[in-house]
Amino acid sequence: MALSHNKLKFHVRTYGCQMNVHDTEKVSNLLLHEGWSAAASEEKADLLLINTCSIRDKAEHRLYSDLGLLSDWKKDKTPRVLGVGGCVAQQEGDELLRRFKQVDFVFGTHNLRLVPDLVTAALLGQRKAQIDTNKNPDRFDFPERHPDFEEKTPGRAFVTIMEGCDMFCRFCVVPLTRGREISRGWEAILSEINSLSRKGVVDVTLLGQTVNAYGRHDVKRGVMVKKGTKPFSDLIADIARVEGIKRVRYTSPHPMFFDQGLIDAHGSLPELCPHVHLPLQSGSNHVLELMRRRYDRETFGRLVQKLRESRKDLAITTDLIVGFPGESDLDFEETLEFVRDLRFVDSYSFKYSPRPGTPAKGDPGQVPAEVAQERLERLQALQGDLTLSYHRERIGSRTEVLVTGPSRKGGSQWQGRDPYNRVVNFTRGADEPPVGELVPIRVVEATPHSLIGEAFVPSVGLNERESQ
Numbered sequence: 001m002a003l004s005h006n007k008l009k010f011h012v013r014t015y016g017c018q019m020n021v022h023d024t025e026k027v028s029n030l031l032l033h034e035g036w037s038a039a040a041s042e043e044k045a046d047l048l049l050i051n052t053c054s055i056r057d058k059a060e061h062r063l064y065s066d067l068g069l070l071s072d073w074k075k076d077k078t079p080r081v082l083g084v085g086g087c088v089a090q091q092e093g094d095e096l097l098r099r100f101k102q103v104d105f106v107f108g109t110h111n112l113r114l115v116p117d118l119v120t121a122a123l124l125g126q127r128k129a130q131i132d133t134n135k136n137p138d139r140f141d142f143p144e145r146h147p148d149f150e151e152k153t154p155g156r157a158f159v160t161i162m163e164g165c166d167m168f169c170r171f172c173v174v175p176l177t178r179g180r181e182i183s184r185g186w187e188a189i190l191s192e193i194n195s196l197s198r199k200g201v202v203d204v205t206l207l208g209q210t211v212n213a214y215g216r217h218d219v220k221r222g223v224m225v226k227k228g229t230k231p232f233s234d235l236i237a238d239i240a241r242v243e244g245i246k247r248v249r250y251t252s253p254h255p256m257f258f259d260q261g262l263i264d265a266h267g268s269l270p271e272l273c274p275h276v277h278l279p280l281q282s283g284s285n286h287v288l289e290l291m292r293r294r295y296d297r298e299t300f301g302r303l304v305q306k307l308r309e310s311r312k313d314l315a316i317t318t319d320l321i322v323g324f325p326g327e328s329d330l331d332f333e334e335t336l337e338f339v340r341d342l343r344f345v346d347s348y349s350f351k352y353s354p355r356p357g358t359p360a361k362g363d364p365g366q367v368p369a370e371v372a373q374e375r376l377e378r379l380q381a382l383q384g385d386l387t388l389s390y391h392r393e394r395i396g397s398r399t400e401v402l403v404t405g406p407s408r409k410g411g412s413q414w415q416g417r418d419p420y421n422r423v424v425n426f427t428r429g430a431d432e433p434p435v436g437e438l439v440p441i442r443v444v445e446a447t448p449h450s451l452i453g454e455a456f457v458p459s460v461g462l463n464e465r466e467s468q
């Protein structure tokens with residue numbers, strides 16, 4: 001039923017990964033096309049969506065504490081609608097409606113396109129949970145960006161190329177909340193990127209839970225042409241050729257799915273950024289096997305070496321879990337040693353968190369919380385040293401940043417991201433730096449979390465300026 005939403009405003013709270021951030025963009029864009037407008041704040045919103053994360057228990061609990069506080073938000077004005085989406089929604093479904101009377105509807109990870117209908121139903125007093133799985137790649141199809149769509153980072157965009165995961169690592173809830181691997185046809189991907197480029201996007205990040213597994217089931221079944229997919233490295237090469245696209249990234253790959261084509265692409269495609277986020281999880285073969293990661297440290301080490309041979313300045317970052325059931329002191333020492341050997345530029349490290357429905361939840365050998373905490377602190381201290389020494393190696397080098405805006409520190413400092421995905425704070429020149437565009441920078445200082453640089457005046461040759 002068509003209702004007029006002309007005066008109604010929405011807001012979305014987003015937790016979790018980049019896929020969730022992008023799902024929020026998709027739903028927001030859809031609502032704009034339906035006549036809604038973005039609220040300046042939650043207080044001004046008639047519709048509030050919470051896009052949830054379930055990767056660790058802390059993220060899930062955040063939803064429950066949010067919902068407690070939102071009872072009052074619901075009562076302050078009528079009609080007000082509250083919807084819950086994302087991984088916790090997929091996991092809990094109807095249970096959320098039963099436990100929380102303030103929730104009007106629940107939408108699963110495959111049902112973003114149903115949000116406008118669910119809101120309309122809610123405005124008519126119907127409470128629904130829609131968490132069916134959808135195996136049709138048309139679930140990736142969304143309208144083009146609405147003129148009122150506000151990009152978080154101008155010049156940069158996420159593009160979904162596959163979703164879901166068939167790897168079933170024993171700690172991970174994602175295969176249960178995002179479903180089976182499904183790849184989107186390359187024509188739809190390229191058409192979206194062409195349209196983004198016409199709107200000024202220069203930097204695209206290809207998204208998928210195991211992004212480099214793109215199309216692998218279609219190859220195995222001999223149906224690549226029929227399904228409209230192609231080898232991942234060929235897709236990257238096509239994207240790099242799109243006019244106006246200057247940077248291509250992908251996240252997150254699985255170490256098992258780096259074929260020679262993808263390794264070579266890092267050496268041959270200037271648009272492919274010299275950064276790979278390559279989740280290791282543990283440096284101990286014993287723990288990797290318990291986790292069912294399907295590689296050992298030797299295979300992982302060889303992959304890192306091949307990638308660095310292909311592109312010698314490649315920045316590799318990783319994810320690590322400490323305190324997985326069965327991880328001994330010795331296993332953890334092996335992780336420390338391996339992280340030191342591989343010299344990751346950065347890492348995200350987490351204490352293992354048991355997740356509903358995952359096999360590791362009931363494993364023997366659960367590690368006491370204080371032991372896991374101590375391991376986490378030691379790992380993060382080591383990573384801090386490695387990151388700072390990488391930043392120091394960069395002093396004096398030239399790079400190019402995508403300008404994101406004035407630095408939060410204020411003053412004449414501006415901020416951007418370089419191709420290695422490092423944050424660079426830089427002193428602006430006489431002109432205001434163009435947000436969403438690429439500007440040349442020289443790195444002059446290193447801090448633990450970012451680089452400090454100076455903008456070049458484009459009319460002054462880099463060498464000329466450097467010799468001053």
Ligand code: 5AD
Pocket residue numbers: 055056171172173279281319320321350351352353354355
């Ligand atoms: N506990 C802790 N960390 C986890 N991750 C995934 N599942 C869990 C869990 N149950 C981490 C992994 C993954 C990242 C996105 O989150 O390191 O790569």
Ligand code: SF4
Pocket residue numbers: 165166167168169172173174175209210254
């Ligand atoms: Fe989770 Fe493993 Fe799939 Fe990554 S590869 S989403 S860690 S199951």
